[in-house]
Amino acid sequence: MKKRIITLLLLMLWAVGLLPSAMAAGAEQITVRFYDEASRSYSEPTVTDRVNLTLDGEALIPQDVPALAYYPEGSANGRTLVPVRLISEALDATVTWVAETRQIIILREESTIVLTAGSATALVDGQAVELPDGVPAGGVMWEGKESTMVPLRFVSEQLGAGVEWIGETATVAITSPTEETPGQPETADLGQITGLAFDQEAQTLTITADHTPQYRVVDLGDRLAIDVLGAVYPEAENGLTLPVESQAILSVRCYQHGDDLGYGYPHTLRVVLDLASGVSYAQYLSVSSGENQVRVTVTGEPEEPEVPPLDPAKITIAIDPGHGGNQPGAVYPDENGEDVQEKDLTLPMSLMLADILEERGYNVVLTRTGDDSVSLADRAKMANAAQAEVFVSIHCNALDRTDYEGIFTYYYPNSTRGEALAKQVQAGVVTATGGIGRGTPSANFQVLRETTMPAVLVETGFMSCPAELARLCDPDYQQQIALGIADGVEAYLKAGT
Known part of the structure; x- marks a missing residue:
């Protein structure tokens, strides 16, 4: 309710011309949802201003979520948020996302900027710096697309770029850092x-x-x-x-x-x-x-995960239901308009898969059996501690279009056994469900990288496609997916790759 009131106030202020004229002139309004780190969910829809970008006079156009104005509560002045990868790579910087700490690390030659999602404090070359107006980095959703957004002026200026606001066209003009002739260091070595x-x-x-x-x-x-x-x-x-x-x-x-x-x-x-x-x-x-x-x-070491008693005479398979707890994954409405969370689809499919494999004589270790938050590192650790023969992570996909559907199975780059497992699992799921097979690409996912056994991540379908979401919600279809994965795992094990 509070966010709706703020949105209405912004609209009223806009109508009577109380927002800064520099922001109001030439701005197009868009409706977005901001990600709240405390609740780990997106806010109610909020109306704000779209911002245009140029770099050295050329248009800089985001692929997904556009640059936009964020109005801190209690302030009429907006701060421009921009997709982190867009601005960083435009200024020749590299970006790394650290999922466990929800940190964005931007590196460019002499500069290291660390932003934490939801935090008003950044680290610049190891020193704590308060972000202007306390506006943090964070997730934004627009028309079903999601992007991690960062304060434009702060990041640009820390990377040595110039920033100018052109109110008539609602444009932020960015100027690349100038190449300076190296001079003498400010002081001698210590x-x-x-x-x-x-x-x-x-x-x-x-x-x-x-x-x-x-x-x-x-x-x-x-x-x-x-x-x-x-x-x-x-x-x-x-x-x-x-x-x-x-x-x-x-x-x-x-x-x-x-x-x-x-x-x-x-x-x-x-x-x-x-x-x-x-x-x-x-x-x-x-x-x-x-x-x-x-x-x-x-000062301490991570605790080893607890592994249930296992029959040493049986092969152990680790199953990883994607997301869980305060990490819902993708969220899309079903045919009744009710939000469906990815975590609530991956768990029943994983439990069905566990039942099938146990009936076939395998040990099964699940990284979660309920609505629990489990870090990516702990998921891999649990599989390693169990000395599993195979690791299968189950997810659902999403895209910024509603007509695309199909199944992907990922493996870690250059893993010959991982690729063989992915091909068998992909074939098993496509055969069992009659779904569209989209292939077996490689990807540097943490759960694939840090597991010591052949590992795959199955994207069982696209929640962004209403028809496929309906199937993913159907327990009978979930059972078909589980059966297909089990068949693929068994085919891989019997081939002795």
Whole structure:
């Protein structure tokens, strides 16, 4: 109700001309839904302003959700939100999405920007920065399309670009960063790194210098970077990897940088810790310093998942019902206008599959048996802990059109056994359901990447297609899908690939 009132107020303000004239002039109104991180669901429809974009005078057109104005509650001034990948790649930056922490990591030469969905605070080169007007990054849905949106001016200016608002055409004009002639660093180096060691017993990485080190911590999700400013370590001139024995840290890599990281010193040593699956800086690591050292200590390790008792004489198959709990997955209305959540389709199909496989004499491990939130890392860990022979993740698909339907089965790139399993499962499901087979592409999905056995992810159909959604909601059709997957898994196992 509150969001509806806000929407009505915006419309009234627009009608009487109380919104900023710069935003009002030339703007087209669109209806969108904003993703709420607390409830993990989309808001009621909200009317706002569409924003046009140009880059160096050329139109910059989003593929899915358009750039738009977001009006913070209590403020009449709008902030422009734009698809993160569009603006980042236009400015020659790379984007990484870290699902577990819901972080967006933008990298461009000297700049590292970390935005957390729903948070009004960003990290810029390891330093906390408050976002203007507290407008965070987050998901937006428009006409059935979804995109992760970020504050345009903040991201653009952090990447060195210029931003200008042209009210007459409701356009944000972006100017690419200018190439500057490198000058002398602002200050001299601070000193040398004299030692770099990992203590297995203490689970501590120690960086020792001949001075009091200055450093920055850059949280990259599955990696943690420690930048030691103005520090020279000749051993890392061509890169250096330290031997590490740890459940939380996979490896430690060191690189000697010049003044390219933008800290104002001739040199910076970057130490990168590659983290194990499920390990995050916030939960499992601490960084401290004292006198001439910087120390990174493992403060905890992820708990091993519980695996039910299994018959060692039987083959074990892991089944992963996609989404669950506060992660509903795709949401589309059925023929009665009631919202159907992907998580409520994948679970019954998975339970049916488990029953079929158990009847055929297999052990079955399910990553969830109810409406539970399970991280992607924990899903893979459970399958690994059970020493499953095969891993099957079950999902439903969606697209920005209503006439496209069909079945995909994904496998991890360059996995020969994964590809063989995908082809057998795809053939089994298509045969059992009579559905349209769309192929067996490879994909770098986390549950495929981090499982140690042949793994596939089955997209059983498109919820965005009303006819296929109706079938996916039908228990008889769900049973056919489960039967087809079981037949495909058995065919793969019998082939002994």
